[in-house]
Amino acid sequence: MTAAIDVQNVTVRYGDVLALDDATLQVDAGRVTGLIGMNGSGKSTLFKSIMGAVRPERGAVRIGGLTPAAARASGRVAYVPQSEDVDWAFPVSVRDVVMMGRYGRLGITRRAGSADRRAVEHALERVELADLGDRQIGALSGGQKKRAFVARSIAQDAETLLLDEPFAGVDQRSEATIVRLLRELASGGRTVLVSTHDLHALPDLADEAALLLRRVLFRGSVREALTPERLAQAFGLERSAPRTANNAECSETAERTHPTEQTGETA
Numbered sequence: 001m002t003a004a005i006d007v008q009n010v011t012v013r014y015g016d017v018l019a020l021d022d023a024t025l026q027v028d029a030g031r032v033t034g035l036i037g038m039n040g041s042g043k044s045t046l047f048k049s050i051m052g053a054v055r056p057e058r059g060a061v062r063i064g065g066l067t068p069a070a071a072r073a074s075g076r077v078a079y080v081p082q083s084e085d086v087d088w089a090f091p092v093s094v095r096d097v098v099m100m101g102r103y104g105r106l107g108i109t110r111r112a113g114s115a116d117r118r119a120v121e122h123a124l125e126r127v128e129l130a131d132l133g134d135r136q137i138g139a140l141s142g143g144q145k146k147r148a149f150v151a152r153s154i155a156q157d158a159e160t161l162l163l164d165e166p167f168a169g170v171d172q173r174s175e176a177t178i179v180r181l182l183r184e185l186a187s188g189g190r191t192v193l194v195s196t197h198d199l200h201a202l203p204d205l206a207d208e209a210a211l212l213l214r215r216v217l218f219r220g221s222v223r224e225a226l227t228p229e230r231l232a233q234a235f236g237l238e239r240s241a242p243r244t245a246n247n248a249e250c251s252e253t254a255e256r257t258h259p260t261e262q263t264g265e266t267a
């Protein structure tokens with residue numbers, strides 16, 4: 001079976017910081033895969049590589065057999081970025097953000113039709129934000145913002161969903177709603193790759209797990225991933241802790257993503 005996401009020997013450097021070192025990962029459709037790694041292990045960089053927002057020095061990525069650019073252009077892949085990467089002051093409503101998921105389908109006039117509006121309302125209902133569609137995106141709680149971005153992915157009807165730390169700073173209701181939705185989407189045949197620090201939530205969330213420390217150390221069942229030996233390896237308790245790069249000293253800085261954009265283009 002061809003992997004829905006195929007990351008082959010990807011190496012990414014920011015200046016002299018080696019963020020990914022020969023990372024290889026296959027992610028299957030129809031399941032939720034949890035991406036686990038310590039701060040700075042390269043999780044966001046892996047997502048940005050899959051989205052084509054950073055250019056690997058070596059290696060290749062395919063999404064459903066397509067290059068990242070082609071997968072993005074066809075709307076097959078949706079990305080829920082880390083909250084810090086989003087400019088929340090951007091003056092758009094929650095409904096506008098969710099409508100952005102439909103942009104690939106709007107055609108040349110960019111005018112939303114009734115099917116688009118129905119898809120947006122349906123997505124808002126699924127994330128339990130139907131009452132807050134008119135609110136400015138920046139005026140939502142952390143968990144509600146995450147749910148708005150998940151709604152955008154649902155409205156987009158993307159085959160592949162990438163979520164970077166969707167549970168960070170999120171209330172329990174939002175976490176439960178997002179976990180339930182991701183499981184439903186995977187059951188419906190979607191490919192879901194989600195990074196999280198929350199190891200306790202992993203068994204409920206994911207069918208598979210991948211451990212990352214600049215390279216993929218392990219990919220397999222959640223139970224096998226959570227063994228003390230594997231976690232010690234992934235969290236740098238053994239010899240090879242990653243260099244802790246100080247972002248302030250780095251020449252490149254990640255740009256902020258408008259709520260209306262799919263990615264922060266950094267390369």
Ligand SMILES: Nc1ncnc2c1ncn2[C@@H]1O[C@H](COP(=O)(O)OP(=O)(O)OP(=O)(O)O)[C@@H](O)[C@H]1O
Nearest residue numbers: 014019039040041042043044045245250252253254
């Ligand atoms: N734009 C950038 N410029 C320079 N270095 C960067 C940039 N983005 C990330 N890095 C560095 O690359 C490494 C991997 O960062 P990345 O954000 O991918 O890790 P992460 O696993 O997502 O971390 P976290 O869990 O803290 O979000 C880190 O050392 C980080 O400091």
